[in-house]
Amino acid sequence: MTKYKVAIVGGGISGLTAAIYAAKAGKRTIVLEQQKQLGGRAITNKKQGVYFNLGGHAVYKGEAYEAFRELGLRLDGSTPSVDAYGLWKEQLLPIPTNISSFLQTPLLSWGGKIELAKWIIKLGKMDTSVWNQISIRDWIETQLHDPMLRNVFYALLRTSTYVFAPELHAAGPALKQVQRSLKGVLYLDKGWGTLVEELRELAVQQGVELITGCKVVAVEHQDQKVHSILCKDGTRIEASNVVLTTPPSISHKLVPHADQTALEMWNKQTIPVTVACLDVGLRHLPYPKHQFIYGLDQPIFFTHQSREGKPRPAILSDNGTKVISLFKYHGPQTDAAKDESDLEKVLDVAQPGWRNELVARQFLPKITVVNDFPHMKRIENPGPAVSEIEGLYVAGDWVSHGELLADASVASAKRAVSQILNTREVIKL
Template sequence: MTNYEVAIVGGGISGLTSSIYAARAGKRTIVLEQQKQLGGRAITNKKLGVYFNLGAHALYKGEAYEAFRELGLRLEGSTPSIDAYVMWKEQLLALPTNTSSFFQTPLLSWGGKLELAKSFMKLGKMDTSVWNHISIRDWIETQLHDPMLRNVFYALLRTSTYVFAPELHSAGPALKQLQRALKGVLYLDKGWGTIVEQLRELAVKQGVEIVTGCKVAEVEHQDQKVHSILCESGARIEAANVILTTPPSISHKLVPHADQTALDTWNKQAIPATVACLDIGLRQLPIKEHQFIYGLDQPIFFTHQSREGKPRPAILSDDGTKVISLIKYQGPQIDAAKDENELEHVLDVVQPGWRNEVVTRQFLPRMTVVHDFPHMKRMENPGPAVPEIEGLYVAGDWASHGELLVNASVASAKRAVSQLLNAREEIKV
């Protein structure tokens, strides 16, 4: 039996981030990851010299970006322009984001264009928290008047949150994410695996022990206190504190009598969001102008991930292969074959002739974007502490207190470590 002050279950972004902050505070820390590879949904697959994330990834300038900068990570990549098209009834129309497209596109009436300009101006100064308690749908239907503009905002908010649930998603966090998106996002050179590797290197440098291929069977607790972790191999790791960065259903399963704790509430209220992802490496783009496209009458998104940026394109291949990503935001009913066909058909419209340019591809029929998000059916924000069990904490994209996606993963990791450290100090006093 080995003794640690902090044991972290899960070696994704949240787990690695929490391990670094715990170790920097002087805590003997271990990370247990059941896969042989760290990173979770932030891994990058390399195929024929092409770097594929698990679907289209973009780093917004939020909590994660600030934490990565604080930790000294190198965030190298490209910030694309906001020039874009929308797809409406299989026609591509320019989204009015600059002077030329504003005057020329037939997408919106003059009244709709003026309302769009005013909405963007308001959004830049808006305190989005005042909209935390209404849904995206309620916000759009009460705050916007032009019917086509409403469709545009549904698409923008769906794309920035990666969630297709306007009647459930809280408007405040979604609008905050859109604010960040309009300031520019980062497509990372060689994919998000570069972040995972830098976090791993930093964790090891801080003295964190990382064990891969270790499946946790149970978080053992007694007298309302955590005392150890039992692995399926039979190994037992003694730890005064445990941070679960696993999904809510797995966290619930790992803790005996979880139905008597807040883990039960957090698990029952969780609504996961999934997407179908088609990522393709092309020798060239048949139509170079079509690089960023929102679906209006269908929940799809297309982006050229290695698209031209300033001062250079994002590097996502070793030989200049163009990397494109298509996403279909899914609802409760999922048909993998149908989703793949729909995405290929969209590509036929957006980039006719693409099939003759394919170098390599990957299709993910049901990729979990988040295991939960701020929604109208939530009873409470998860974590960071499980109040019924001393020394037990949760973190991850689902342990959001208003943050979204990787911002939730990193913010919840920092919250868990902060509360853990404060609890230890209170016990000493």
């Protein structure tokens, strides 16, 4: 039996990142992925020459971006403009993002515009961590005065976090994400599948063994120490360190006697987040100026992912097809038929006649955005080490210490490898 220093369960962004850092540090590493392809929710589907992510994806200038650059990834893509509209009572009104829209938009009163300008200046240099212990709702209701500006900020923070729970989401991490968005986000050419492929290639170069189609059924441990992984086909893989990048419920299920470890609490405190997503590929945009829309009176977001950027548009098709992504952020109750209808109605307002230009479409009625986030009911931040079992670690979007989305996936992966290497600080290779 071959023994590995590091075995990683899950071949998504977090698992591949952890594998690369572990291998670069000289540790024999294996990745076990249940699906036949790597990438998890970062895969890209191609339909009629159009590249569809599993929901619209953007790279923020945060921990993930910094790590990917540190690893030498190309990250080919485009940074879109910041011109935006707010959807209010089925009308599209410009959101002030430049001098022209600031002066002309009827969305905000002069008082609201001045208040917005002040907050944009503040956000650029504000230490957002001072707001880590209060909710988005408490922050907005105590810090903002103009009623419509409050609606704008609810939409901005919802879009930055992908979470429709302002009474639960911690304000500090959400505001930090808005700070990052002001620096510009990145839409990747041909979708996030290109990022997965770059990570895969780098992992192979570093000597990582990648196994797909392998279902792990248990992480075996004895005397409070990890010793092997058992797969469904009976294969047993010996490893002195195991990093679980699976969702919290699955991580809990894979570890015998998990109820006697921190995994029990981490699993119980999670609040998964889902959205309905409609992606469409259009030959032409009936109204090109409507490219970035926040729902102000409904939890909706619209973005033209292939819109013109500098120095060029993001490439999301083989033939120039324009790609639009729409989201409806879920609350506790969901209705797939109504969600799809609501998203189509937004398209009718933003791009009337879009059906005549349709090349391809993808509707995802309920896709998981994150398995957990920094919320007010959290007892503690999870991971990376499961202290009751030596050699067992967790990573993924739910293993957040304040980071959000892909940033949480990557930051937690680096934390896990740092502890495996017995370093005091997050690795920098």
